[in-house]
Amino acid sequence: MAKEKKLDCVILGLLSHEALTGYEIKKRMDTTLHSFWGASYGSIYPTLNGLMKRGLAIQHMDASTKRQKIRYAITPQGHAYVKDWLKQPATIHEVRYEMLLKIFFGAELGAEQALKHIRAFQEDIQQELTALRAMEDILKACLQEDKAHSYYLLTVRFGIQTYQAYLAWCEEATSFLSEGGN
């Protein structure tokens, strides 16, 4: 297993817990995994297809509704694939904050502009933090229901601590710039 496509692994990981539709996978990306991974429909559906062709997942039509609904389940090969990936050291650490770019070049336009970017960022993060805290409460309430919940909680805690640090920085940076940056 040299260069696995990470989306293969993420989706297989989700499927290893329960069978899901493409739509549901996207939901997970936008909620549970949102603070550290993302994906669009345009990558999810083709990936699901590839997984099927390689025998790592199988689809079965959900006949419970009239609506077209394709549910994907992991195969034993898929399961082996995830486990193998989970054992390898993690290589991808990527962060891209356009806001920080604008702060870095902030001298060009001055403190007013920079403060605006910080405020916008602060508001975004505050919202993310609220969402994560809600998830934290839910997870804490059902920790013993499933061993996996402890691991989910760990990633939520990571997000919370990170976002708190962001907010602390926002305050520090705001003071610094308000006092003339010295």
Next chain:
Amino acid sequence: MAKEKKLDCVILGLLSHEALTGYEIKKRMDTTLHSFWGASYGSIYPTLNGLMKRGLAIQHMDASTKRQKIRYAITPQGHAYVKDWLKQPATIHEVRYEMLLKIFFGAELGAEQALKHIRAFQEDIQQELTALRAMEDILKACLQEDKAHSYYLLTVRFGIQTYQAYLAWCEEATSFLSEGGN
């Protein structure tokens, strides 16, 4: 200015402070901007070329050495382009941590494996933090030399506070998993 390619902006931003070669730009990416943006030679050189063709940067051969050396400077149009970009709200906030993916799916292999991933992460971050603290010291020592230094310092502070939060999480997560995750 609808969808600017961010690398255009980053490079132009760097050039707005001083004329640089492609190699020097890559250096900045790997040091100063490293904690919140990245780029490879394979994207830097072609971008520099595009910037030239659009009249946003000009190149002048550096005759001071026998070695081939192409230094790029920003044009007034390039400068206007950066300023305009700096005024727009930031849109890109991207974080991808493969380590967190492996923690999220951690129940699959158990606490031992998860702890290994955490330890590796912790070591990486500790190194990054050391590098950032060194940059912080340097910047603090020459804050008044250039107004831009205050803004650079702000981004370094962001990295430091973020990484400290990561390390705090590592400790929390390690205790949690060592005590059986409850």
Next chain:
DNA sequence: CTTACCATGTAAGGCGTTACATGATTCA
């Protein structure tokens, strides 16, 4: 003399987003 670093670039190919296209169902 050879290692490390300076220096520039290209080609192939992967990965992923955006926008588009379509339609069912539920709820107010």
Next chain:
DNA sequence: TGAATCATGTAACGCCTTACATGGTAAG
């Protein structure tokens, strides 16, 4: 009946990384 959400997908296109290819220079 209209809006929101459920649900699946494709096509175009852009962006970037990796690997490759080449050579100069400085220091030990």
